[in-house]
Amino acid sequence: MTSITPMPTNTSQLDFQALAHQVMQRCEELSRLSQSPDYLDRRYLSEEHTAANQLVSNWMQQAGMQTWQDAAGNIWGRYQSTNPQAKTLLMGSHLDTVPNGGKYDGMLGVIAPISLIGALHEAGITLPFHLDVVGFGDEEGTRFGSTLLGSRALTGQWPAEWATLPDKDDITLAQAMANFGLDFQKIPNATLQPETLLGYLEVHIEQGPVLEQADLPVGVVSAIAGAKRFQIHLSGMAGHAGTVPMSLRQDSLCAASEMILAIERLAKQHDVVATVGRVENSPNGVNVIAGTTQFSLDIRSADDQTRDTALADILQDLHHIAEARNITLTMEQTHSASAVQCEPALQKLLTESIEKSGYQPLTLLSGAGHDAMAIADICPIAMLFVRCDKGISHHPAEAIQQDDVATALAVLEQTLLTYQES
Numbered sequence: 001m002t003s004i005t006p007m008p009t010n011t012s013q014l015d016f017q018a019l020a021h022q023v024m025q026r027c028e029e030l031s032r033l034s035q036s037p038d039y040l041d042r043r044y045l046s047e048e049h050t051a052a053n054q055l056v057s058n059w060m061q062q063a064g065m066q067t068w069q070d071a072a073g074n075i076w077g078r079y080q081s082t083n084p085q086a087k088t089l090l091m092g093s094h095l096d097t098v099p100n101g102g103k104y105d106g107m108l109g110v111i112a113p114i115s116l117i118g119a120l121h122e123a124g125i126t127l128p129f130h131l132d133v134v135g136f137g138d139e140e141g142t143r144f145g146s147t148l149l150g151s152r153a154l155t156g157q158w159p160a161e162w163a164t165l166p167d168k169d170d171i172t173l174a175q176a177m178a179n180f181g182l183d184f185q186k187i188p189n190a191t192l193q194p195e196t197l198l199g200y201l202e203v204h205i206e207q208g209p210v211l212e213q214a215d216l217p218v219g220v221v222s223a224i225a226g227a228k229r230f231q232i233h234l235s236g237m238a239g240h241a242g243t244v245p246m247s248l249r250q251d252s253l254c255a256a257s258e259m260i261l262a263i264e265r266l267a268k269q270h271d272v273v274a275t276v277g278r279v280e281n282s283p284n285g286v287n288v289i290a291g292t293t294q295f296s297l298d299i300r301s302a303d304d305q306t307r308d309t310a311l312a313d314i315l316q317d318l319h320h321i322a323e324a325r326n327i328t329l330t331m332e333q334t335h336s337a338s339a340v341q342c343e344p345a346l347q348k349l350l351t352e353s354i355e356k357s358g359y360q361p362l363t364l365l366s367g368a369g370h371d372a373m374a375i376a377d378i379c380p381i382a383m384l385f386v387r388c389d390k391g392i393s394h395h396p397a398e399a400i401q402q403d404d405v406a407t408a409l410a411v412l413e414q415t416l417l418t419y420q421e422s
């Protein structure tokens, strides 16, 4: 495949390599704040969360930003516009990690804008809008089971019943907040007023292999996929592996196998992603015909309509297979989230900025959820993905290249300097 690479026309005076080096070092430093001695694990409202907020807040202040912590424990920094009446562009991502997670998932999207702002500040470059950077306390949902707690606090969507959500040690969310120096009752104070916001721009590692396959450092996200999840139960008849003739069997595992392959085939046909990631089989004996089998189904697409059409086709097939095999099929839906579209104008701006930096702009879907999903309820969103090594994430092997961070910073600077309030 041949493609014409645009000539770089970015004339910035900033030293993006030096800035990228600082970003890499800061990701490294932040990764040492872990509640486990063996691997990176930093959860919401932990002592390490406090330490991370402190460290990030120091970097924000060094970058010439005003800092504060909000009612949900998110850490904020503002690069003030010369116009005090100006609206605000938000940037940010999350500072929590999964247990045994990587150094860049979330953190890159907080640290990269801070380093860039530090350089703008030093060069005396001001912006016509306030630029706020937020480090969310919880995105992964590892501690309390519910995800996007930090970003959902900004949108005013914390139900009262969350107060009693327990962690694994039976500490409730309300208690953990009190221990952290916060008050569950005051969470509405974290809510933002949409009329003050221009938009939200999140930088994040791709967590997938698309950019690496395309040999590109960055890409523009078109949408964050909406997912539906189901648990499917198949009930047949267990029996002796030696005595029941093949024609008389109601083998639930054979039915599941046929169904899983049908799901794969139909997902390809409809251009969606569908995954059966967990199978439980009973009695699960070497000489016993399977009597009951359960499996999970996760189906995602950038377009809810496409996903639901594919899902209807898949379910119809599953019912046919069950019927033909004399198996009882029941199912329950365990999760449903709508797809979120990134704003076309912001996507276009990112695309042009990538071209000016001398790279082919690639637009891709985010199959994973991000803070931007929650923020989409209050303002337009956009995301810039950065290539990650072999697409590995949520794993200590998560890795990015300093050169790619330098490109992302150049694209961001270009985007911020050409951003016009619409």
Ligand SMILES: [Zn+2]
Binding pocket: 094, 105, 106, 139, 204, 370
């Ligand atoms: Zn993340």
